[in-house]
Amino acid sequence: MGQLDPFAVGSFVTGDSRRLEWLRRAASKMSHSVPESVAYAALDAAGFGPVRQAPHDGVGHIDLGVGEHHCVEVDGWDTHGNKVAFAEDRRRDRELAALKKWPLRYTYAEVMTDPRAFGRDVSRIIGVPVAAMYDKRMDWLLALPNGHLNRRTGWRPTGI
Numbered sequence: 001m002g003q004l005d006p007f008a009v010g011s012f013v014t015g016d017s018r019r020l021e022w023l024r025r026a027a028s029k030m031s032h033s034v035p036e037s038v039a040y041a042a043l044d045a046a047g048f049g050p051v052r053q054a055p056h057d058g059v060g061h062i063d064l065g066v067g068e069h070h071c072v073e074v075d076g077w078d079t080h081g082n083k084v085a086f087a088e089d090r091r092r093d094r095e096l097a098a099l100k101k102w103p104l105r106y107t108y109a110e111v112m113t114d115p116r117a118f119g120r121d122v123s124r125i126i127g128v129p130v131a132a133m134y135d136k137r138m139d140w141l142l143a144l145p146n147g148h149l150n151r152r153t154g155w156r157p158t159g160i
Contacts, residue, residue, distance in 0.1 A: 034112075036063050036064070039063070040052060042115040042138070043072070045137035045138055046120075046123060046130040046131055048067070050064040058098075059096055070122075071102065071104065073089075073103055074111050075107060104125060
């Protein structure tokens with residue numbers, strides 16, 4: 001659930017060939033949820049070069065690594081809305097802090113409701129400006145059929 005299989009992109013019937021080609025390259029079975037894929041697309045559009053499911057000792061994998069010192073986690077109530085998950089998230093945050101990594105936690109709603117604002121917020125926190133073409137890239141993303149990044153992910157990285 002929430003994953004986009006790169007091999008399934010060929011069966012899509014909407015989108016121009018450039019968009020489908022970008023999506024084929026960007027799709028990853030590594031993303032564990034649609035909001036994680038949307039967060040990846042927004043951070044990629046910002047020029048931050050996010051790394052999916054980056055491993056860290058004592059923590060396991062984080063949703064997205066941004067730069068050397070920041071870890072973005074996108075959490076929803078389905079998987080993080082109980083006492084056990086809440087406690088585990090705090091343990092992982094402490095382990096990340098011990099590794100000089102700063103966890104940035106965002107909710108499903110924050111990412112899915114306004115992915116552009118999510119990208120700008122990460123920019124503000126990490127102290128790196130978004131790419132000059134960020135707004136055009138996000139316009140392209142948000143203009144996909146059915147909105148919300150076509151309920152998946154995607155932007156065309158060049159030739160906008």
